[in-house]
Amino acid sequence: MTSSILSEKEISDYRLSGYVVPSFTLPADMVNALQTTLQQLIDANPGVRPEKLVSAHIEGKNDDGVVGKRDFLELAMYPPLVDIVSQVIGNDVALWGCQVFCKPPEEGYETPWHQDGQYWPIRPLATCTVWVALEPSLVSNGCLRVIPGSHTNKILHPHLHEDRAELVLNQAVDTDCFDPNDSVDLELQPGQMSLHDVYMIHGAKANTSNIRRTGVAIRYMPTTSHFDRELHPAKGTSGLNLNFATRPLWLLKGRDVCGHNDFQIGHRPAVRS
Numbered sequence: 001m002t003s004s005i006l007s008e009k010e011i012s013d014y015r016l017s018g019y020v021v022p023s024f025t026l027p028a029d030m031v032n033a034l035q036t037t038l039q040q041l042i043d044a045n046p047g048v049r050p051e052k053l054v055s056a057h058i059e060g061k062n063d064d065g066v067v068g069k070r071d072f073l074e075l076a077m078y079p080p081l082v083d084i085v086s087q088v089i090g091n092d093v094a095l096w097g098c099q100v101f102c103k104p105p106e107e108g109y110e111t112p113w114h115q116d117g118q119y120w121p122i123r124p125l126a127t128c129t130v131w132v133a134l135e136p137s138l139v140s141n142g143c144l145r146v147i148p149g150s151h152t153n154k155i156l157h158p159h160l161h162e163d164r165a166e167l168v169l170n171q172a173v174d175t176d177c178f179d180p181n182d183s184v185d186l187e188l189q190p191g192q193m194s195l196h197d198v199y200m201i202h203g204a205k206a207n208t209s210n211i212r213r214t215g216v217a218i219r220y221m222p223t224t225s226h227f228d229r230e231l232h233p234a235k236g237t238s239g240l241n242l243n244f245a246t247r248p249l250w251l252l253k254g255r256d257v258c259g260h261n262d263f264q265i266g267h268r269p270a271v272r273s
Helices: 008-017 028-044 070-076 079-089
Strands: 093-103 111-115 128-133 144-146 159-161 171-173 184-186 193-197 201-204 213-222 250-253
Touching: 008 079, 028 070, 028 093, 070 093, 070 213, 079 093, 079 128, 079 193, 079 213, 079 250, 144 193
Parallel strands: 111 171
Antiparallel strands: 093 213, 093 250, 111 201, 128 193, 128 213, 144 184, 144 201, 159 171
16 A cells, blocks of 8 residues: 655646655655765765766666665665655556766766656656755756656657767757756755656756765656666667666566566675675
């Protein structure tokens, strides 16, 4: 049974606008512990840009080239978060991704306007991303920006290649497809979170401030969809080091409705750090 953490209005806002900032927040002690783990994660990955800490929830060296920490898996499996997601995607929920986006002060990379579905091997496309702030996420340091309602028609718009070096992703939605002036800034304090739909157009400006900005993006899909490891979205290029072929899935709630998801691939014994 799903707990009703989101209000009816919050659920309605998510469906109408494609995003919501719920009133629910993480406990302060949990946030403090995750901030400590965040620094351990950064220290363990000196050769990886902190905006590109893919699969941070997979403990030890993962197949995306990152040394992950189990605390982020425990965050993704935190029952209130799973219940929140269940309220918007249904009671059969799989976890398939978790990325830390840490934008260092003065040189934090820009995340261009994009749709997540451009990059992901999920059919039919369906995912709710829970973006959890571990540090203040403000307009001044490059908070998440969204285009309300851009998910409505469930269309992936053309993405154009970007040659600029200081980008988290190297593809951006053609701005002929939307008006950037419609954007809404999602300012968050540590422990707050936003939810957004897989078709939502969103991005974030570079961090040119003197305040670091970090969020954890946790990816949940309904098991009515198939995580198809044989697909290669965006022709295998994104600006991130991604290996979906061995990406593990976790069934967090319910059952595998589509019957095609493999919950064995990619799992390995726990690593003690």
